[in-house]
Amino acid sequence: MNKQIEDLAHKLAQNKIINLLARNLFFKKYVSLPSEGKRFLYARFDVTNKCNLRCVMCGYTLDETNIRNPAIYMDVKLFEKIAEQFFPYAYAVSLSCSFEPLLHKKFPEFLKIVDSYKLPVWAFVTNALLLNEVLIEDLIKYNTPIITISIDGATKKTFEKIRVGADFDKVLGNIRRIIELKKKHNVKHPKLYYNYVLMKSNIHELPDFIKLSKELDAEFITLVHMFPRDRLNPEYLGNHKELFNNYMSKAKDVINKNNIPCSHPQLFNIKNNINSSSPLQFPNGRGSRIREYQNNNVDEVRDNTNNPDFKCYAAYFIMHINSNGEVFPCPPRLANKPYGDFKKQSFLEIWNSVKYLRLRKGLKTKKLFGQCKNCEPFTEDEIDRSDKLLD
Numbered sequence: 001m002n003k004q005i006e007d008l009a010h011k012l013a014q015n016k017i018i019n020l021l022a023r024n025l026f027f028k029k030y031v032s033l034p035s036e037g038k039r040f041l042y043a044r045f046d047v048t049n050k051c052n053l054r055c056v057m058c059g060y061t062l063d064e065t066n067i068r069n070p071a072i073y074m075d076v077k078l079f080e081k082i083a084e085q086f087f088p089y090a091y092a093v094s095l096s097c098s099f100e101p102l103l104h105k106k107f108p109e110f111l112k113i114v115d116s117y118k119l120p121v122w123a124f125v126t127n128a129l130l131l132n133e134v135l136i137e138d139l140i141k142y143n144t145p146i147i148t149i150s151i152d153g154a155t156k157k158t159f160e161k162i163r164v165g166a167d168f169d170k171v172l173g174n175i176r177r178i179i180e181l182k183k184k185h186n187v188k189h190p191k192l193y194y195n196y197v198l199m200k201s202n203i204h205e206l207p208d209f210i211k212l213s214k215e216l217d218a219e220f221i222t223l224v225h226m227f228p229r230d231r232l233n234p235e236y237l238g239n240h241k242e243l244f245n246n247y248m249s250k251a252k253d254v255i256n257k258n259n260i261p262c263s264h265p266q267l268f269n270i271k272n273n274i275n276s277s278s279p280l281q282f283p284n285g286r287g288s289r290i291r292e293y294q295n296n297n298v299d300e301v302r303d304n305t306n307n308p309d310f311k312c313y314a315a316y317f318i319m320h321i322n323s324n325g326e327v328f329p330c331p332p333r334l335a336n337k338p339y340g341d342f343k344k345q346s347f348l349e350i351w352n353s354v355k356y357l358r359l360r361k362g363l364k365t366k367k368l369f370g371q372c373k374n375c376e377p378f379t380e381d382e383i384d385r386s387d388k389l390l391d
Contacts, residue, residue, distance in 0.1 A: 031352050039091040039120060044320040044331070047074040047110060051100040053127055054164040055152070057197055057226040057235065060098065061164075072323040073104050078342060080113060082321065085347035087117040095124035097320065097331065102130035111142040123148060125195070129166055131174040136181050139190050148193040148222070149175065154208035162202060175216050193220040198265070199235040203247045210254040210262075221255070223264040241268035305373050308366075312377030315360045319351075329359055330378065332371040 034040070049072045054061045061067075087093070095101050095110060101124050104110070114122050123146035139147065149171075153159030156168035178192065194213045198206070206223070213221055228236035237244040245267045255262045304310045314330040321327055326338035327350050333339075339359075340350030350356070362369055 031357065034089040034351075037088075039089060040317060041086065041090045041092075042318045043086060043090050043093045044097050044318065045074075045093070045095050046097050046099050046322050047079070047095060047101050047104045047107065048072065048099050049323045050103055051127075052103060052129060053100070053166055055197075056162055056164065057152075057199060059227075062229065073106075074110075074323045074325070076106055076109050076113075078325050079110055082325070082342050082347070083113050083117060086319070087114075087119060090117070090119055092121040093119055094122070096126065098334075099323075100127055100130070102126055102135065108135070108138040108142070111138055111144060115142040115144075121145060123190075123193075125150065127163065127166060128171045128174050131178070133177065133181070136174075136178050139178070140181060140185055140187055144190040146193055147178070147190045148195055150195045150197075151209065151212075152195075152197050152199075153202050154205035154212050158202050158205055162197075162199075172216070179217050191219040192217050193222065194218050195222050195224070197226050198223055198237055198244070199226045200237060200240050200243070201235060203237060203240075203244055206247045206251040207254050210251050210258065210260065214258045214260060218260055221260055221262040221264075223251075223262065225265055238268070241270055244268060245270070303374060304377070305366075305368055310366065310368075310377060311379065312363050312372065312375075314378040315356060315363055318378065329356065330375075332375045336370065 049066070049069060051058075051060050059066070093114060095107075095114070101107055101110075123144070125148040128147075128149045150163075151159065151171070152162045153168070159168040159171075160166055175192065178190070182188065182190075194216070196202075196206070196209055202209075210221065225237055226233075226235060228238070232239065244265075248265065248267060252264070255264075318330055319327055320329070320331055320334065321342065322334075322338075325342040327340040327342065328334050328336065329339055339355045340353055342350070345353075359372075361367070362372060
């Protein structure tokens with residue numbers, strides 16, 4: 001019955017007349033009209049829904065639906081439409097979040113379009129396996145500010161065991177070619193950021209990974225715990241707290257010695273051991289945001305319903321746009337019905353649709369629903385430093 005009600009509500013929300021009436025009758029005070037010349041929005045794209053790897057900890061690998069789904073590559077014309085309407089208000093844009101953008105054969109055209117809007121911050125995340133000299137030249141030509149590269153091991157053996165289908169030597173070779181071509185063209189872009197997903201099988205290589213990142217011209221490093229779908233997952237370091245604390249402490253020494261900006265988890269409080277009745281402990285601040293919140297069977301990690309200080313700004317600052325042009329207000333709501341569709345609607349129609357306004361009202365009045373009850377919020381500070389959110 002709940003699904004039937006949700007489907008009906010979704011259909012009604014697509015009706016422009018119902019949208020207009022509901023907006024004026026119930027949600028008028030939550031309408032957001034962007035000011036001309038004001039850049040405040042953060043756009044998170046996926047230009048495809050496919051990946052060329054099968055990383056052992058990734059939701060793409062663990063959910064066979066992702067692999068079976070037909071490949072969708074965003075149409076360049078659709079991207080141009082979105083850019084024309086959205087980018088004048090955008091402060092930061094990421095061209096990938098959950099999938100591998102370099103699989104899109106027209107990816108350089110996306111770079112060219114983004115560059116033409118002279119955004120303050122933009123980037124993309126990649127496994128770097130498909131980089132080649134032509135692509136790297138395009139990255140430089142179109143002034144790509146940041147590339148975030150996912151590397152989950154400091155040795156070939158560990159890296160390829162975790163990132164199934166990858167080639168450690170090829171990835172490092174591609175990164176070194178970026179560094180060489182930057183020197184050749186005497187440019188500082190793209191800056192190289194690195195991601196490392198922490199788990200039992202690679203935690204011992206964390207200090208060496210920091211050293212490797214330094215060799216690879218790292219300008220920022222993001223360390224995050226893997227998200228366990230099962231609290232007893234042997235790879236989850238919440239089950240190996242002393243092991244994590246030991247290597248994280250060693251890694252922090254290397255980070256400080258090399259003066260590399262790094263977002264990393266706090267040390268576990270050993271006294272708070274996980275047991276069968278306790279919620280999962282996620283100590284790593286923003287990194288604990290459940291990127292794969294949907295369709296998991298773990299305990300809730302927090303309860304926002306009775307928190308008087310709860311504030312989330314996602315519905316006022318963020319759009320997640322998938323390869324089909326469908327819009328979601330934040331990554332945790334990717335499991336929901338879309339909040340809009342750029343193939344059928346304009347930016348302002350989506351931004352002030354009933355679904356967006358209802359979400360804003362719920363966040364403002366503390367009448368939370370769905371994932372908002374337990375999700376870690378996007379704060380003002382995170383919006384202000386959105387150049388560090390492009391991971």
